[in-house]
Amino acid sequence: MTSSISSTPDPRVAFERVGVRVSGVVQGVGFRPFVYRLASEETLSGLIGNDTDGVTIELEGTPAHIEAFLTRLTSETPPLARIDSVITRKIAPNGESGFRIVASEVLGRVSTGIPADAATCPDCLCELLDPQDRRYRYPFLNCTNCGPRFTITRRIPYDRPQTSMARFPMCPACQAEYDDPFKRRFHAQPNACARCGPHVWLESPDGVPIKSPDPVAETIERILRGEVMAVKGIGGFHLSVDATSPQAVNLLRQRKHRYGKPLAIMVRDIAAAHALCDLTSEEEALLLTPARPIVLARACPNNGIAPDVAPGIPWLGVFLPYAPLQHLLFADSRVKALVMTSANLSEEPIAIDNDEARSRLMAIADAFLMHDREILQRCDDSVAALVDGAPQFVRRARGYVPLAVPLPFEAPPLLAVGGHLKNVFALARGKFAYQSQHLGDLESPIGLEFFEESLRHLMHTFEIEPQTVAHDLHPGYLSTSWAKQFAADHRLRLTGVQHHHAHIAACMAEHALNGPVIGLSLDGTGYGTDGRIWGGEVLLCSLDRFERFAHLDYVCMPGGEAAIREPWRMAFSHLIAAGFSEDQARDLVGATKQEARVMLRMIEGEINAPLTSSLGRLFDAVAAVILNRRKVDYDAQAAIELEGAAIDFSNELRTPTQYDIEWFGGDWSKHEPSRISATPLWRAIVADILEGVARPEIAARFHAAIARGFIQAAAHANAATGLRQVALSGGCMHNRRLASLLRSGLEAQGLEVFQHRKVSPGDGGLSYGQSAVAAAILYSETIP
Numbered sequence: 001m002t003s004s005i006s007s008t009p010d011p012r013v014a015f016e017r018v019g020v021r022v023s024g025v026v027q028g029v030g031f032r033p034f035v036y037r038l039a040s041e042e043t044l045s046g047l048i049g050n051d052t053d054g055v056t057i058e059l060e061g062t063p064a065h066i067e068a069f070l071t072r073l074t075s076e077t078p079p080l081a082r083i084d085s086v087i088t089r090k091i092a093p094n095g096e097s098g099f100r101i102v103a104s105e106v107l108g109r110v111s112t113g114i115p116a117d118a119a120t121c122p123d124c125l126c127e128l129l130d131p132q133d134r135r136y137r138y139p140f141l142n143c144t145n146c147g148p149r150f151t152i153t154r155r156i157p158y159d160r161p162q163t164s165m166a167r168f169p170m171c172p173a174c175q176a177e178y179d180d181p182f183k184r185r186f187h188a189q190p191n192a193c194a195r196c197g198p199h200v201w202l203e204s205p206d207g208v209p210i211k212s213p214d215p216v217a218e219t220i221e222r223i224l225r226g227e228v229m230a231v232k233g234i235g236g237f238h239l240s241v242d243a244t245s246p247q248a249v250n251l252l253r254q255r256k257h258r259y260g261k262p263l264a265i266m267v268r269d270i271a272a273a274h275a276l277c278d279l280t281s282e283e284e285a286l287l288l289t290p291a292r293p294i295v296l297a298r299a300c301p302n303n304g305i306a307p308d309v310a311p312g313i314p315w316l317g318v319f320l321p322y323a324p325l326q327h328l329l330f331a332d333s334r335v336k337a338l339v340m341t342s343a344n345l346s347e348e349p350i351a352i353d354n355d356e357a358r359s360r361l362m363a364i365a366d367a368f369l370m371h372d373r374e375i376l377q378r379c380d381d382s383v384a385a386l387v388d389g390a391p392q393f394v395r396r397a398r399g400y401v402p403l404a405v406p407l408p409f410e411a412p413p414l415l416a417v418g419g420h421l422k423n424v425f426a427l428a429r430g431k432f433a434y435q436s437q438h439l440g441d442l443e444s445p446i447g448l449e450f451f452e453e454s455l456r457h458l459m460h461t462f463e464i465e466p467q468t469v470a471h472d473l474h475p476g477y478l479s480t481s482w483a484k485q486f487a488a489d490h491r492l493r494l495t496g497v498q499h500h501h502a503h504i505a506a507c508m509a510e511h512a513l514n515g516p517v518i519g520l521s522l523d524g525t526g527y528g529t530d531g532r533i534w535g536g537e538v539l540l541c542s543l544d545r546f547e548r549f550a551h552l553d554y555v556c557m558p559g560g561e562a563a564i565r566e567p568w569r570m571a572f573s574h575l576i577a578a579g580f581s582e583d584q585a586r587d588l589v590g591a592t593k594q595e596a597r598v599m600l601r602m603i604e605g606e607i608n609a610p611l612t613s614s615l616g617r618l619f620d621a622v623a624a625v626i627l628n629r630r631k632v633d634y635d636a637q638a639a640i641e642l643e644g645a646a647i648d649f650s651n652e653l654r655t656p657t658q659y660d661i662e663w664f665g666g667d668w669s670k671h672e673p674s675r676i677s678a679t680p681l682w683r684a685i686v687a688d689i690l691e692g693v694a695r696p697e698i699a700a701r702f703h704a705a706i707a708r709g710f711i712q713a714a715a716h717a718n719a720a721t722g723l724r725q726v727a728l729s730g731g732c733m734h735n736r737r738l739a740s741l742l743r744s745g746l747e748a749q750g751l752e753v754f755q756h757r758k759v760s761p762g763d764g765g766l767s768y769g770q771s772a773v774a775a776a777i778l779y780s781e782t783i784p
Contacts, residue, residue, distance in 0.1 A: 020059065025082040037182070044066065079290065139216070220335060227366040239364060240338050248306075256344075265309060267338075277316055293384045294318065299314055315644070386736075395422070414778075419477060420441070423441065435759065442478040466492060473529070495770075500523070501519075505541065511754045534614070543773055553664075558602040571588070648696065660680040
């Protein structure tokens with residue numbers, strides 16, 4: 001089908017014709033209709049079409065009108081579009097008198113972007129709630145400015161036959177909107193209405209339809225009665241309960257086997273979010289972006305939310321409806337706040353297929369709100385927090401994936417497989433890396449299937465056939481063994497990238513830094529080049545290499561991974577390393593004599609007690625002592641609670657009583673890094689405990705001491721090397737208090753600080769860093 005407008009040339013004016021190639025996110029975002037209208041307003045003739053590189057435009061008219069068009073092309077871009085480049089060339093005029101949209105072409109290798117899923121726009125929301133509109137209460141309305149994109153796309157060019165909407169032929173009314181260049185739904189590929197599009201229904205857990213004249217209204221009634229509902233969304237199913245009901249929340253936790261990890265809360269609008277949380281203006285702005293991420297914000301006291309939604313911490317993960325079906329759930333004024341958590345058992349991939357949901361969720365959900373629009377890619381909700389006034393990803397997924405992240409230089413086709421936990425892989429080619437959505441932990445067959453399913457989809461969509469595979473050095477990671485097998489099967493080059501180097505490289509690549517820089521890579525676990533477990537690292541990094549300048553002193557991890565699940569083990573080990581007796585350490589961690597005896601034997605005999613320099617494990621240890629956190633229910637729980645305990649104290653490096661960190665100088669040029677000892681820190685903490693200092697104040701002093709210690713380390717690195725740029729990365733950078741203290745303290749030293757903004761500082765950003773390192777190594781090999 002071709003759409004056109006007429007434009008009559010003036011024979012008195014010399015006309016020119018130019019070809020324009022636009023790349024970026026320019027498909028599925030209303031870009032062709034935008035160009036069509038722009039050409040009409042500037043009285044230009046020509047054409048526009050999608051292809052695998054983006055869009056191709058030809059313009060014919062006066063030079064002044066062409067110049068005006070090109071200026072407006074970049075200044076008036078549609079809200080969901082992103083232009084990466086505009087290339088123009090002169091071509092011969094042909095005297096045509098109309099502007100038209102032509103059919104999409106497949107020109108070879110894909111180099112354009114798929115748009116991310118976008119929240120319901122204000123215009124569509126008005127239609128949804130307008131009883132006079134033909135789409136009143138239709139759960140799947142959308143337009144060129146909103147709706148599903150990535151999760152319904154098979155491949156590009158992005159046209160309806162390439163999406164899961166292909167099986168829904170448009171009715172005459174929808175087709176007329178689709179064909180009209182001056183309608184909001186002109187070439188909106190998921191366009192539909194109740195006559196021709198997907199529909200919803202209710203089912204019991206055993207798959208029997210539940211008769212109801214209004215399935216959404218029946219879902220609301222069941223939620224308000226305390227039932228657990230499985231609700232099919234854009235990127236998968238949610239499990240939903242009334243967030244104000246302690247009984248419903250506890251029932252969901254029991255059935256889902258998720259006992260301590262916070263649950264996300266969806267509310268009607270931004271006013272409702274303000275009623276629950278003490279939102280900053282930056283948090284409000286982030287909540288209202290088209291991506292609609294879950295935002296971690298300070299909870300208001302007595303806000304009516306069940307305490308077990310986010311036990312033990314002062315924050316709530318809150319987000320706003322982003323799909324019409326979700327807005328309909330809140331159209332009932334009785335609904336105040338809903339738990340909307342991924343429909344899975346703990347750490348499994350989110351369910352997306354109706355049959356899959358029936359089999360995996362039948363023991364969890366009391367009923368299912370189904371629909372028949374196929375989800376082609378499962379995609380969890382994104383999670384973000386404000387760090388020093390700027391958004392930072394905890395989890396990058398719906399609303400952001402698969403938007404490209406720029407690389408500092410051209411990369412050959414490569415795959416970076418990421419880590420073991422919070423896995424995210426990346427495909428890279430040219431100037432961009434394409435990270436997958438958050439995939440979760442690679443600890444089960446279903447997790448690996450999700451990884452392979454997502455990889456096949458993105459490889460097929462972007463037509464990237466990797467020549468190199470980058471992986472973590474940890475020999476026990478499933479991603480590492482998978483990468484080695486995949487590379488062997490396909491005869492690809494294999495590149496191992498040290499975990500903490502990848503973290504810093506990710507931060508560097510975000511900011512187009514080639515290095516060298518000082519890198520503070522602070523996290524829980526990463527395999528070091530000496531075979532030990534790193535995590536409190538001061539590195540000197542370029543993209544293609546690094547040196548270890550300093551690190552936290554090694555201590556034992558009694559029981560290996562058991563010490564992660566039971567932080568009292570790390571506390572006992574740290575206390576013994578700091579010179580406390582067995583009896584003192586036992587009393588401080590609340591261990592039995594038998595437990596202490598076993599721990600001491602493991603430490604002294606180095607039996608199943610690997611050495612670690614991890615800052616994350618130090619946080620766990622301190623939380624075990626001052627918060628009595630013996631066991632954790634989810635990753636980083638102890639550290640998160642420790643940060644939460646300190647929240648009401650002044651966020652300053654200098655506190656009335658300062659804890660000290662001890663520095664032991666080494667010679668990094670001889671591969672003898674300096675050491676940062678926590679021994680004086682532990683002595684001060686124990687002294688404060690014995691003196692009855694409030695635990696939140698101890699937590700605040702601990703954060704300040706850790707920040708001072710690593711600021712001092714960066715100052716030593718600066719003095720030794722002259723480097724003034726500092727990159728902050730690793731999972732500990734999710735700790736907003738620590739990140740803020742580090743930034744302010746480093747800047748006070750005259751250093752330039754870089755933090756993550758485009759990918760997660762935790763393991764979700766590893767694959768991007770691995771891509772940057774592998775690309776840099778390959779690039780350096782081409783230089784004579």
